Amino acid sequence: MNEEQIPQIGPCYACGRAFRVDAGEVVMFTVDPETGLPPGLSVLGTRREPSPEAVARAVEKPVCPDCVARAERFTAESDTPPSWPTWP
Numbered sequence: 656m657n658e659e660q661i662p663q664i665g666p667c668y669a670c671g672r673a674f675r676v677d678a679g680e681v682v683m684f685t686v687d688p689e690t691g692l693p694p695g696l697s698v699l700g701t702r703r704e705p706s707p708e709a710v711a712r713a714v715e716k717p718v719c720p721d722c723v724a725r726a727e728r729f730t731a732e733s734d735t736p737p738s739w740p741t742w743p
């Protein structure tokens with residue numbers, strides 16, 4: 656008996672597509688569930704110090720490889736950090 660990990664299927668945080676989430680390989684995106692944004696990033700897209708409460712309630716969401724590649728392109732083409740929930 657080996658303890659192989661059972662692959663999980665999860666929705667991508669950015670695009671909602673179901674994909675295989677391999678533990679240790681998938682990119683996780685930290686999100687404050689109250690705002691849907693990373694802790695420290697306001698709804699206006701400005702950065703601020705995250706509050707301890709925001710960090711405490713933040714959860715990790717999987718992001719599919721397509722969206723990771725897209726985010727990298729987006730970051731490379733513009734000087735602004737990618738804003739996941741508001742992509743065109």
Ligand SMILES: [Zn+2]
Nearest residue numbers: 667670719722
């Ligand atoms: Zn995706």
